[in-house]
Amino acid sequence: MRDFFFNNGEQIDFQMKQVVVGLDIGGTNTAIGIVDREGNVLYEKKPQLPTPQKKENPDSRVDISDDLCDKFIALITSEIRLAVATVRQTIPDLEVMGIGIGAPYANYYDGTIGLTANLPFVTVVHLTDLIKTQLPEYNIVKVTNDANAAALGEMIYGGAIGMRNFVMITLGTGLGSGIIVNGDLVYGHDGLAGELGHVTAVPDGRQCGCGSKGHLEAYCSATGIRRTVFELLTKQNNSESPLAKVSFNDLTSRMVYDAAVQNDPIALEVFAYTGEILGRSLADTVHYLSPEAIFLFGGPVAAGELLFKPTRESMERYLLPFYRNRVKLLPSKLKAGSAAIVGASALVWKEIDKSR
Amino acid sequence: MRDFFFNNGEQIDFQMKQVVVGLDIGGTNTAIGIVDREGNVLYEKKPQLPTPQKKENPDSRVDISDDLCDKFIALITSEIRLAVATVRQTIPDLEVMGIGIGAPYANYYDGTIGLTANLPFVTVVHLTDLIKTQLPEYNIVKVTNDANAAALGEMIYGGAIGMRNFVMITLGTGLGSGIIVNGDLVYGHDGLAGELGHVTAVPDGRQCGCGSKGHLEAYCSATGIRRTVFELLTKQNNSESPLAKVSFNDLTSRMVYDAAVQNDPIALEVFAYTGEILGRSLADTVHYLSPEAIFLFGGPVAAGELLFKPTRESMERYLLPFYRNRVKLLPSKLKAGSAAIVGASALVWKEIDKSR
Numbered sequence: 275m276r277d278f279f280f281n282n283g284e285q286i287d288f289q290m291k292q293v294v295v296g297l298d299i300g301g302t303n304t305a306i307g308i309v310d311r312e313g314n315v316l317y318e319k320k321p322q323l324p325t326p327q328k329k330e331n332p333d334s335r336v337d338i339s340d341d342l343c344d345k346f347i348a349l350i351t352s353e354i355r356l357a358v359a360t361v362r363q364t365i366p367d368l369e370v371m372g373i374g375i376g377a378p379y380a381n382y383y384d385g386t387i388g389l390t391a392n393l394p395f396v397t398v399v400h401l402t403d404l405i406k407t408q409l410p411e412y413n414i415v416k417v418t419n420d421a422n423a424a425a426l427g428e429m430i431y432g433g434a435i436g437m438r439n440f441v442m443i444t445l446g447t448g449l450g451s452g453i454i455v456n457g458d459l460v461y462g463h464d465g466l467a468g469e470l471g472h473v474t475a476v477p478d479g480r481q482c483g484c485g486s487k488g489h490l491e492a493y494c495s496a497t498g499i500r501r502t503v504f505e506l507l508t509k510q511n512n513s514e515s516p517l518a519k520v521s522f523n524d525l526t527s528r529m530v531y532d533a534a535v536q537n538d539p540i541a542l543e544v545f546a547y548t549g550e551i552l553g554r555s556l557a558d559t560v561h562y563l564s565p566e567a568i569f570l571f572g573g574p575v576a577a578g579e580l581l582f583k584p585t586r587e588s589m590e591r592y593l594l595p596f597y598r599n600r601v602k603l604l605p606s607k608l609k610a611g612s613a614a615i616v617g618a619s620a621l622v623w624k625e626i627d628k629s630r
Numbered sequence: 631m632r633d634f635f636f637n638n639g640e641q642i643d644f645q646m647k648q649v650v651v652g653l654d655i656g657g658t659n660t661a662i663g664i665v666d667r668e669g670n671v672l673y674e675k676k677p678q679l680p681t682p683q684k685k686e687n688p689d690s691r692v693d694i695s696d697d698l699c700d701k702f703i704a705l706i707t708s709e710i711r712l713a714v715a716t717v718r719q720t721i722p723d724l725e726v727m728g729i730g731i732g733a734p735y736a737n738y739y740d741g742t743i744g745l746t747a748n749l750p751f752v753t754v755v756h757l758t759d760l761i762k763t764q765l766p767e768y769n770i771v772k773v774t775n776d777a778n779a780a781a782l783g784e785m786i787y788g789g790a791i792g793m794r795n796f797v798m799i800t801l802g803t804g805l806g807s808g809i810i811v812n813g814d815l816v817y818g819h820d821g822l823a824g825e826l827g828h829v830t831a832v833p834d835g836r837q838c839g840c841g842s843k844g845h846l847e848a849y850c851s852a853t854g855i856r857r858t859v860f861e862l863l864t865k866q867n868n869s870e871s872p873l874a875k876v877s878f879n880d881l882t883s884r885m886v887y888d889a890a891v892q893n894d895p896i897a898l899e900v901f902a903y904t905g906e907i908l909g910r911s912l913a914d915t916v917h918y919l920s921p922e923a924i925f926l927f928g929g930p931v932a933a934g935e936l937l938f939k940p941t942r943e944s945m946e947r948y949l950l951p952f953y954r955n956r957v958k959l960l961p962s963k964l965k966a967g968s969a970a971i972v973g974a975s976a977l978v979w980k981e982i983d984k985s986r
Contacts, residue, residue: 564818
């Protein structure tokens with residue numbers, strides 16, 4: 275299916291298909307994909323990777339053995355080779371532009387992951403260097419944290435196309451964020467900017483996973499919302515709510531949504547409370563950055579206006595008058611299933627755009 | 631004192647002295663200066679400008695009369711002409727590169743001031759357009775808010791030379807801020823980013839001048855610190871403190887410092903409390919932006935470690951572990967007296983740097 279045109283001795287190839295490898299390294303899952311410039315996922319796999327056991331003490335930074343690290347890199351690189359070979363069977367003229375990786379607490383500047391305890395790694399791994407050594411044919415190998423990757427995904431493929439100043443908030447086990455200023459991700463001085471999950475939302479409030487108290491993540495992540503459900507059940511001793519029938523571990527964002535649709539007072543109050551706190555923190559975000567829009571991504575976002583209405587109202591209430599009704603609060607347009615891979619892949623297109 | 635060198639028909643002038651006009655428009659004072667590339671102030675004056683009366687209702691936006699606006703612009707432009715002419719008497723080969731203006735709530739993008747009630751203007755004034763019409767010989771006429779100007783001043787002349795990611799916090803009647811990311815001021819989508827005075831520091835806390843409650847400005851500006859003094863005097867019914875002898879209106883940052891040096895318990899507690907709240911909010915700042923440094927500017931900064939120590943300790947306590955001991959908290963190197971003019975002038979040098 276290749277067409278060649280010769281013009282002044284030059285060979286022009288109109289059917290070369292440019293794609294990138296997207297890799298999402300998570301605490302429990304790792305996913306690999308091949309993604310084209312329009313965000314179509316041409317290949318996807320969730321290989322089982324070897325992960326060292328998390329240490330009991332989250333502050334301990336014990337080197338993982340060279341052997342385990344080697345195995346991890348070997349598996350990643352063989353999975354990348356397999357992915358590219360597989361797609362090339364149906365699209366022979368595949369041009370792979372690079373490898374984009376999303377991982378929690380990854381450092382874009384030095385290409386490392388593993389500075390904190392949210393990851394299976396308990397030491398710094400020089401991920402991009404190690405991958406480049408194994409796959410020298412790829413010029414662009416970049417890593418950033420998963421929420422930054424999602425922000426790039428939103429800008430390259432999603433609802434933020436054409437926007438130069440916006441903020442992405444991901445609501446999952448934690449609360450992540452990616453900040454875009456003047457069309458670029460804000461990495462800060464050392465590559466680690468944009469941890470909005472750990473701003474103080476309620477001084478001396480709930481225990482956060484990081485060791486501090488009252489952080490936004492402890493209230494407005496999917497996990498935080500679950501905590502609110504049980505806090506309200508406890509306070510009101512409510513046994514009528516359908517949410518009273520589910521265990522702490524089994525409760526999902528979907529169940530809270532379903533209960534709210536049935537006018538369950540607990541579920542409705544959960545969304546009102548979550549929106550109040552999230553909106554207040556997003557007002558702070560606007561005071562910092564004056565973005566064009568704030569996007570929300572993740573399970574709780576499926577609740578739609580049940581979550582967005584109280585969040586928007588709270589945000590507007592806390593804003594300085596001249597910011598009011600100027601900042602859009604929008605659901606992400608990235609597809610939930612492939613967002614991590616697609617976001618990671620966006621990192622490569624962004625590098626290509628920057629170099630032009 | 632002019633030296634001409636002719637080389638291939640071109641005239642090269644080695645002794646041209648490049649300067650900019652710095653203009654600081656405040657609620658009560660306006661200052662004009664001529665500043666060179668090293669931040670030396672060659673001329674300074676604080677002319678009395680006509681200011682319309684502030685409306686009782688801060689939300690009212692009544693047009694000031696064309697006549698008053700014309701008078702205001704005429705006075706500014708004649709003061710600029712006078713300033714340039716005066717300096718030219720001693721430095722005949724003066725090259726004026728542009729006019730930089732600092733004003734509260736000024737909008738860099740559209741060159742307007744006056745969107746809120748903190749200014750004597752009660753309507754939007756298209757300041758840069760009006761000045762350009764009167765002084766068409768100046769290509770660069772730019773305005774930004776005073777804290778943004780201070781941040782640029784710190785970067786061009788002060789302690790942030792060479793830094794590409796830092797935050798400036800100004801502690802005065804209000805609490806202002808300027809955010810530098812990748813070497814540029816963050817203006818956001820609409821030119822109004824960086825209002826850290828209005829992030830929520832204490833939910834449902836003290837009344838803020840903007841109408842909301844619990845904002846950082848209500849606690850950690852010079853005015854906020856004064857409120858803390860009287861709050862503690864009231865709580866503890868302390869009549870021994872030297873601070874109990876001063877009226878609310880007469881109290882200055884310097885008095886609180888002097889009392890603290892004499893180990894007055896109220897004054898010491900004021901600094902501890904201010905540092906606790908400021909440090910917690912600055913930890914949020916680090917989580918947003920991961921800056922290399924945060925600079926503090928203004929009257930309270932003269933208290934030195936009395937303010938910096940509790941602020942630094944609080945900030946470190948609230949930071950995610952991987953940010954700890956990585957972000958410098960520093961006093962501004964701008965001189966208090968001329969900082970506003972010098973900061974405003976930096977806006978022009980920044981424009982020139984950008985266009986290179």
